[in-house]
Amino acid sequence: MIESSSILALDGVTKRFGQITALENFGVDIRKGEFITVIGPSGCGKSTLFNIVAGLESPDEGRISHHGKPVAAGDLLGQVAFMPQQDLLLPWRTVLDNAILAIELEGTPRSEARRMAMDMLPEFGLTGFERHYPQQLSGGMRQRVALMRTFLFKRELMLLDEPFGALDSLTRSMMQRWLLEIWRHHERTVLFITHDIDEAIFLGDRVLVMSARPGRIKLEQHIGLPRPRLGEVVTSEAFVQLKRKLLKELEEESMKSFTP
Numbered sequence: 001m002i003e004s005s006s007i008l009a010l011d012g013v014t015k016r017f018g019q020i021t022a023l024e025n026f027g028v029d030i031r032k033g034e035f036i037t038v039i040g041p042s043g044c045g046k047s048t049l050f051n052i053v054a055g056l057e058s059p060d061e062g063r064i065s066h067h068g069k070p071v072a073a074g075d076l077l078g079q080v081a082f083m084p085q086q087d088l089l090l091p092w093r094t095v096l097d098n099a100i101l102a103i104e105l106e107g108t109p110r111s112e113a114r115r116m117a118m119d120m121l122p123e124f125g126l127t128g129f130e131r132h133y134p135q136q137l138s139g140g141m142r143q144r145v146a147l148m149r150t151f152l153f154k155r156e157l158m159l160l161d162e163p164f165g166a167l168d169s170l171t172r173s174m175m176q177r178w179l180l181e182i183w184r185h186h187e188r189t190v191l192f193i194t195h196d197i198d199e200a201i202f203l204g205d206r207v208l209v210m211s212a213r214p215g216r217i218k219l220e221q222h223i224g225l226p227r228p229r230l231g232e233v234v235t236s237e238a239f240v241q242l243k244r245k246l247l248k249e250l251e252e253e254s255m256k257s258f259t260p
């Protein structure tokens with residue numbers, strides 16, 4: 001198999017907030033087209049990792065390279081599409097105008113941006129809702145609007161921070177399958193944070209298990225399950241074995257973060 005090229009690599013990254021070390025000696029190489037999922041106990045530095053990759057925070061130590069070239073964290077601002085942990089929809093903007101927010105800020109004229117968003121509505125299951133306001137939508141729809149905003153902001157790397165966290169399990173599994181479809185169709189590279197081990201295995205080409213704070217990579221698990229991953233995948237022996245292994249690692253770390 002030919003290894004695809006590196007989009008973004010972190011090496012030895014450490015980030016401190018005063019007395020707290022959020023990330024320590026963190027390294028990862030994200031290759032084109034991959035779907036990487038990240039799991040780890042609450043507070044282990046996952047969102048901090050995303051803030052660094054998005055260029056919103058600078059590491060205290062370590063190196064970052066973008067397409068093999070060393071860069072400062074700030075150089076990454078605007079280079080990646082970022083869906084933060086809170087969906088950040090503006091209550092006074094319609095679905096359509098929330099979806100175009102990032103590309104409008106980037107300078108795309110509103111009329112053109114709206115046309116681009118209209119074209120994407122069916123794929124995101126939002127046809128007919130373009131003039132609705134966020135408070136008129138279900139939780140799943142709100143998350144699709146936030147995802148649509150991230151997809152419209154066309155960057156090769158997308159960071160999704162627990163995008164399905166607030167959904168019931170049925171809606172969540174439908175959204176997972178749907179996300180895999182559009183990931184394939186749009187040929188993007190995804191870094192995806194979740195608390196849910198099933199979700200991490202179902203979606204990922206690789207799962208990164210992070211240690212309790214300070215966050216390091218505890219285990220990097222390749223997921224060889226064939227795609228498209230249909231419902232049966234989650235009940236297969238291979239899936240169950242992976243789940244057992246990752247659960248053990250994660251539980252060990254979660255126990256540590258609860259020990260005073």
Ligand SMILES: Nc1ncnc2c1ncn2[C@@H]1O[C@H](COP(=O)(O)OP(=O)(O)OP(=O)(O)O)[C@@H](O)[C@H]1O
Binds near residue numbers: 020041042
């Ligand atoms: N801007 C900040 N200033 C001070 N401390 C911060 C800041 N951002 C994060 N931290 C601290 O860094 C640690 C890691 O936080 P982070 O939000 O990255 O965790 P997380 O893994 O995303 O947690 P969760 O799963 O609950 O979302 C926490 O102890 C948090 O309090």
Ligand SMILES: [Mg+2]
Binds near residue numbers: 046047048085
């Ligand atoms: Mg977080």
